[in-house]
Amino acid sequence: MTRRHLEAVVLAAVVVTAGTGVYVVDRAPTPTATFVGGTASGEQPTRPSVPTRIRALHQRGITGANATVGIVVVTRINADHPELRPRIVERRSFRRDPAGQPRGRHGTAAALTVAAIAPDAELLVATVDTPTDARRAIEWLTARGTDVLLVPATVLGAPGDGTGTVASAVERAADRGTVVVAPTGNLARNHWQGRLTPTRRGLHSFGGDVRMRLLPPVGAGTQAGGRVQARLRWNGSAYPRDLTLELYRSGASGVTRIATSERTRTGSVRVERLDARVRPGDLFVAVRLPNRTVRRFEPLPVRIEVTTRRHRLLNATPAGSVASPATAPSALSVGAAAPDDAGLAPYSSRGPTPDGRRGVDVVAPPTVWAGPRDGTSAAAAYAAGAAALIISEADTSSPERVITLLCDTAVDVPPAGADAESGYGRLNATGAVERIEAPKGRTEDSQPRTKPHTRC
Structure with a gap:
């Protein structure tokens, strides 16, 4: 067999098993990767329905105001969507060929989910093609003072220990005070x-x-x-x-x-x-x-x-299927909850990571999604919106504090305790907000915690 060292990489939006995801795949100098899934950009997805408990927070005035969410997208985003037009404050393409941005609903769906959960948060959008593009986009969004950074992508073939181009960029963003949210991936059966x-x-x-x-x-x-x-x-x-x-x-x-x-x-x-x-x-x-x-x-x-x-x-092993950049130690790694919220969606990737970390922090409902199929990208977008709600209400936006709140207030799902499948459990945005609200006037350090850790 003739072997070639393949240096170029490309991001592809695909529909896999039961979930929509975005993947980094390797390609030869003559591109062999294609963009699969999604629909033509002329079709305008509607805003996803908002869960009752999230609507209750909105009615109390908790809407993500004063929080900014950066989103790294691959498929072309519909910035003129009526739900997104007033929320997107800045856009930038890091592709070599911005006009070649593939069509699809994944990027628009991710933005709509964030806007549904945190309707008054400001959105910044960066479009990318390669891991180098993604690194530059993360650096730009971080420099813009983004509070929350959503990276709804999975890097196939990257090291699983949290290193690599995109995962390293995630670590640097977290070091500068940004809450980074990433999906675990849809690879449990693959x-x-x-x-x-x-x-x-x-x-x-x-x-x-x-x-x-x-x-x-x-x-x-x-x-x-x-x-x-x-x-x-x-x-x-x-x-x-x-x-x-x-x-x-x-x-x-x-x-x-x-x-x-x-x-x-x-x-x-x-x-x-x-x-x-x-x-x-x-x-x-x-x-x-x-x-x-x-x-x-x-x-x-x-x-x-x-x-x-x-x-x-046929004989898949779900354990260890969590993928980069969710493997970055400082990222909030989000899996997809089962439809009945009683466990984990069968496609949702699991830990642990090769270096022995749990690999999953929380799971979230993947159903607040305007795309053709839900998945861990939908769950991560939900979590990013929840993080924006917390930041808009809390006195601090430190990643450690926000992520700890989300983990400490998560609702445990079987098996009992934090584990490599569902992390600390199902994300509970209402519980996290209530934790920072009651009692008023209590300092950050004196607020009670249910688990003895500084973050997940």
Whole structure:
């Protein structure tokens, strides 16, 4: 297989399984990534319905006034939307080709969710294409004095320990006093991780089987097919050799290899990308090791991860599927609550992170959303609006204080206690506001806390 070092990256708005998300994907110098999902910009989404408890806060005059929310968007935003026109105070594009901004509803939907929760907050919007664009956008929004920064994007293939271009920019923004909110991702059913286990066939064993079967996206028929996009990631320091991700078809004539991956990242974190268009059928992926390096046929001390963008994995492992920039230590990492608020949405990514952190701070309802499908981006936008409400009422806008309020007042969901699936529980904007209101006159340091921590 011919290997190329792929240096360019592009952001893509896509619909995955049961959620809408924005992803950073690798591409070759000749672009192979496409923008999938969303609708034409001529269609104007309506303002999402506001939950009763949030409306009650608005009726008390708690509307996010005097708070500013910065939003990093990928798809073209409809700044002339009647709900957004009076709220957007500044816009800037960091794309090389601003006119080439892809059409879609994701950016507009994120802004509408924030405006629905915090209707008097001012919005600043930055449009981006690459992680470098996103870094510059975060720096610009931070320099503009933004109180809350929403980054509704997931970086596929980035290090999971909170480093990387976008996650590092998030850390710097938090250091300068900005509350940064990011979705955990919609990858719980599209992710597998485990120890690299060689077999005598030269393939990795996924818990006893060298095949990882692909399932179609939810609602997309009974067979996998169409565009298949997958990533293989591993620690290059622990295993400094090549691994290859391969796509196979199983049929009446036997098993046929139909696509192989290309390298997109080298160094301490290595990434292989597979991108192919195939007809529907019985498809599976496999991880190939170079035979000359295999000496022991037992699990090696190195973890590998396989992640797909659209297709579900038959034996997915939700644990560890949280993605950058939500993996940044200072970000408020937000997952999606189940529709009945009793647990976690099945697609919502989980922790822990590779460096042992929980990875999820809270979950929020993803239903306050004007896009075609909800997801963790919708949940994060809800949380960003809630943070704006807190800042408009509190005497401080420090990230630690705001995030601590949101975590301390969250409603626990099973299993009991803070965990890597739902963090501290379901976000409770009303409880957070009431915490800072009662009793009046109490200083920040003397306000009671229900958990002994300075932030999530």
